[in-house]
Amino acid sequence: MPAGIERHAVLVAALIDAGELTQGVADAQFADLGHDARSDLTDALMALLIGIACCVRQSWRTGFHQLGGLPEAELRSVGAGPLPDAITTKTAEGFSLYGLYPETYLEAAGAVHAAERPTQVIGLRSVGAPLAAAVAAGLGLRNAVTLRPTGHPFNREIRLSDGLSAEILAGKDARYAVVDEGPGLSGSSFGAVADFLEDAGVAPDRIHFFPSHAGMPGGCSSERHWLRWQKAHRPVVDIGDMLIHKPKRPEHRLETWAAELAGPPTGDMMEISGGWWRALRYSREAEWPPVKPQLERRKFLLPAAGGTWLLKFVGLGSMGERKLSRARSLHAAGFTPEVAGFRHGFLVERWIDGAVSLDQRFGERDRVVEQAGRYLGFRARHFEAGAGQGASLTALAEMARFNTAQTLGEEAARDLDRLVQDAGLLEDAVRRVETDNRLHAWEWLHAPDGRLLKTDALDHHAGHDLIACQDIAWDIAGAAVEFDLSESECLRLCRIVAGQSGHPVNPDLLALLTPCYLAFQMADHAMAVNTVAPESADAKRLRAATDRYVRRLERIIAAGRRDRSPMDTCIAAA
Incomplete structure (x- = not known):
């Protein structure tokens, strides 16, 4: 493919697909053993994930001009080993619904001070597998493990083989990166790994959390997890900062991605996520309807030569492409606004002024x-x-x-x-x-x-x-x-x-x-x-x-x- 945002988007889609494969295989192994453990196949899959993540990093940091070497040897290694007869994969809601970008994790990892950089990366399945690969690539590492938190959603626990447990804890001065989406209502998935590390003697300041947002866990968090989260290292890069407010390169700007579809920008983009769209649709705040701000899709308004457009996150990769097709069919039938197209997760849809x-x-x-x-x-x-x-x-x-x-x-x-x-x-x-x-x-x-x-x-x-x-x-x-x-x-x-x-x-x-x-x-x-x-x-x-x-x-x-x-x-x- 020619260099550009569309090629980069396909590469990120490959990372997500490989993450689903890794999750499915690792979960099948977990079901057989009753715990997480090392295996040649899961090691090969994590190596493939990190190889793809390194290409994503190279593409992102060069403004989509370079990819680096594709992980062909790692892909052959996965294909050479015996695979399970069947696996169950899970769609990562963050990639399809909540504006979760591997690039924000790359940026967060790259911003960690060299003296404090983690040396062990632990990703929490499902979505934590590809995100852990992104963090490893951002830290310059070539290894990571993935674990499956289990149990009640507000009281997760992890189960590891003795060998994997000993390996994770082997480094006397190791620093840890724990990677996942969230935290949600309890933060117990992050907390389960931190409990394991701290109970084994790891000092809290050696644990870095890589979450999807800078907020605290919700009201169902335990006191131990809440207090830990307040003090912990939690590097986060917000998608709005990455694409609009503080992009590192002009190619990263969201309006640049959409310009071919919507026309040249004629003003600044405005974020209307978290219920702020209500300020444009209602004359009085007293009339605003109820919303769940943390769960709203990220969305922005773009004034352009072709009018005002809503750029709304609908999903990365094939998930987003399917929603583009649906949006077009609904508009053609007369039920929804006009759609201009899709760019790396964002649907470009007509904003109807005066509605x-x-x-x-x-x-x-x-x-x-x-x-x-x-x-x-x-x-x-x-x-x-x-x-x-x-x-x-x-x-x-x-x-x-x-x-x-x-x-x-x-x-x-x-x-x-x-x-x-x-x-x-x-x-x-x-x-x-x-x-x-x-x-x-x-x-x-x-x-x-x-x-x-x-x-x-x-x-x-x-x-x-x-x-x-x-x-x-x-x-x-x-x-x-x-x-x-x-x-x-x-x-x-x-x-x-x-x-x-x-x-x-x-x-x-x-x-x-x-x-x-x-x-x-x-x-x-x-x-x-x-x-x-x-x-x-x-x-x-x-x-x-x-x-x-x-x-x-x-x-x-x-x-x-x-x-x-x-x-x-x-x-x-x-």
């Missing part, structure tokens, strides 16, 4: 129901998902019961049981599609030219949560709740979806999924309060949204007590 969100101006209800029905019917017809790509109805019912018991008490949970008791019997009725999973009113726009458009429509079915791909009835339930649909409006929405998709909507399935939707949203917003400052405006908005779902769930449970029909019970949610 008003649906929660500010609902407009003609019949027209809203019509467009929502056509949109959901289009998804149901064209975005079919494979079997098993989503939580089972039984799992959804169990989630709903657990969340209800936690929030409303055991008596309410027992009443809910009646509404979801047929979950196992209805599984054969499910036709799984790549559902939108984000039907909130502020996710829809009234454009100045009269169009009603859906935003953020690409990948919530692939989010880091339980739901994933469901029957389109899940989205119908979401629309009924979020749009406050009446019984007649909900019935009309079902008819439109059925007509557009070619498949009828099962009323019993809709009645089952509606309380599940409410219970999920209730807990999702309640948990999100732990990710923001307790007394902040966002915390208040999230609590208010939680209360809204609580009231609606209480209402639907009460309607179920009165033995209403499945469709009537569904409408009670609104």
